[in-house]
Amino acid sequence: MSAQQITSPIEEFFQLQKDLDGFTSRFTKEISSKKRQIIDDKTSFNIKVNDLKSEEVRLTSQINQLDGHRSELQRKIEESIINFEDRRAKIDELHAEETKLNTKKLELDEELNGINNQINEINNKIEKLSKNLEDQVVQDDVELVKFERYLGLRIEVLKEDLMKFRFSNLDASNLDKEFWIDLNIAEEFQITGSFPAMGEDEMAPILVEFNQSQNFGRFLKQIRQVLKSNI
Incomplete structure (x- = not known):
């Protein structure tokens, strides 16, 4: 075993100073690094x-x-x-x-x-009334011819449901003077106008009988009599 070397106090002092300088340098570097890191972190923050x-x-x-x-x-x-x-x-x-x-x-x-x-x-x-009227006209044809010849009766069709009957030879002072009635045949026979004017009390019974009997010849005779009585 070799003998230990004896270090003098001066050598120990220089060695300690050297170690301290190294530590100080490392510490300074570490502090600087930490400081830069803190500054960078703060800046980033x-x-x-x-x-x-x-x-x-x-x-x-x-x-x-x-x-x-x-x-x-x-x-x-x-x-x-x-x-x-x-x-x-x-x-x-x-x-x-x-x-x-x-x-x-x-x-x-x-x-x-x-x-x-x-x-x-x-x-x-x-249609039924028209047929009845046609049949009645044919049936009373001889009598109507007499009416037209001797009593001056003329029949005009104004519309399909309206006929005019003109009578002359009623006024002894003027045989050519015409008197007339308008007969509506749409449903029931109705007198819608006349000259001279006929009263309701004169027309009503004639129309009632005509609508019941459908006797055209008798109807014309009755109308002629009423018109003549009103001259």
Whole structure:
């Protein structure tokens, strides 16, 4: 085993100073590095804070815009709901009106069918009366010829349901003077006009008998007598 070397105090001092200088250098470098790191971190932090503040401002602006859009959207939704309710009420009203119109149409269709049936019945009666009148005219042809020849009777067809009967040889002072009646044959026989004017009490019994008997010759005789009595 070798003998230990003895170090003098001066050598120990220089060695200690050397070690201290090394430590100081390392410590200074470490502190500088940490300081730079802190400065860099602080700078980065400040940048991030500023970025976050900018982002906060941007997001706040967007939130405000969204709040405005939401308020506007809410207003439009409320208006749409009101409009929808108004339209739904109008649609319900139109549906109710349509139902009423359909019901009214059915009623009118039924009424129209009834009127058409009545028209058909009237037309049938007119055809029957016209046929009866034609048959009566043929039956009384000889008598009518006598009327036309001796009593001055002329018959005119004004319309399909209206005839005019002209009488002359009634007024002794003027044999050519004509007197007339208009006879409606649409349903029941009716006198719609005459010259000279005939009273209701004069026409009524003649028409009642004529509508019952359909005796055309007798009807003309009675009319002639009434017209002559009114001269």
